[in-house]
Amino acid sequence: MMNEYRYIIFYKPYGVLSQFTKDSPNRSTLKDYIEVADVYPVGRLDWDSEGLLLLTNNGQLQHRLSHPQFGHERTYLVQVERIPDAEALQKLQTGVQIQDYRTRPTKVRLLSEEPLLSDRDPPIRFRKNVPTAWLEMTLTEGKNRQVRRMTAVVGFPTLRLVRIAIAHLKLDNLQPGQWRELTLEQIKLLHNLTKPHKKSIYF
Numbered sequence: 439m440m441n442e443y444r445y446i447i448f449y450k451p452y453g454v455l456s457q458f459t460k461d462s463p464n465r466s467t468l469k470d471y472i473e474v475a476d477v478y479p480v481g482r483l484d485w486d487s488e489g490l491l492l493l494t495n496n497g498q499l500q501h502r503l504s505h506p507q508f509g510h511e512r513t514y515l516v517q518v519e520r521i522p523d524a525e526a527l528q529k530l531q532t533g534v535q536i537q538d539y540r541t542r543p544t545k546v547r548l549l550s551e552e553p554l555l556s557d558r559d560p561p562i563r564f565r566k567n568v569p570t571a572w573l574e575m576t577l578t579e580g581k582n583r584q585v586r587r588m589t590a591v592v593g594f595p596t597l598r599l600v601r602i603a604i605a606h607l608k609l610d611n612l613q614p615g616q617w618r619e620l621t622l623e624q625i626k627l628l629h630n631l632t633k634p635h636k637k638s639i640y641f
Contacts, residue, residue, distance in 0.1 A: 443496040444477050445625050447607055448617035450491045452558050456482035468493075471615055480504060480604075481580055488558065489514070489601030490609050493617075502632035509542075509578040510605040510631055515553050516573040517562065517598035518589050522548060526592040530575070536587045544588070545576035555600060556614050562597045570597060605631055 450456065454466045456479050465485065477493040480503045494500055503510065522530075530546045549572040564570070571594075575585060586596045602609050606627050612618065620628070 443494060443499075444474060445496070445620040445628065446472065446474060446477055446493040446617050447609075447612070447620060448472060448491045448493060449609055449612040449614050450483050450488060451614040452488050452560075453485060455485050456491060472617055483601060484583060484599075487599040487601065488614065489599075490604055490607065491601075492604055492607060499628065499632060503628075511576050511578055511603070512580060512601060512605075513574065513576045513603040514585055515549075515555065515598075515600045515602055516575055516585055516589060516596055517570055518573060518594040518596055519565070519568060519570055520594055521569055521571045522573065522589075522592070522594045526594060527573075529592050530573075530588055534588055534591050536581075536584070536591060539581070541581075541584065541588060542577070542579050545574075547574050548572075549574060558598060 448468070448471065450468075451466075454468065454471070455461075457467055458469045458472075458478075460467050460469070468479070468491075472493070474493075476495045478495070478500065480492040480494060480500050483489060483491055492503070527546055527548060530544055533541045533543055552572055573589075575588075577584065585599055589596045607620070607624060
């Protein structure tokens, strides 16, 4: 039954490892923020990335959500160095070659103004006379440091990366370091997302 399990979304701050075990005295972990036994993150966010992290003790759901077959969407706000041109945006949208793989088609849009986000601690390093821009990127895959590698390969390095959504789950009013339980409706949608008969559709 669904009520046997815990489902949590957490706004991971910058500099926090997506794990409960401490392997460095200088790095914060999930244990510093979440006092819930036996829940584990679904996927991960790099220590230098921020935003939405889903945690559960439902091992089957965790496995399915992590499987490429289901290809659920993950949406990020990405601050990059300089202003990407139309050619760079087109490359990101259609797919770029990163090492030995080519990325799937990605939804990308250049934001006209800076998004409303909490300040990062510590703030990013600004380079004088070098403008920055914000992109909204929605991927259906989550390879290691993929967003950063994608923007770098088209010439616009990522300065700040915040995941704002996983499928239908959103940060809403959570602040960095805060977490909350999912609603029953959100849990049902999460299970529907990973039903074996559901076929993923990529754009």
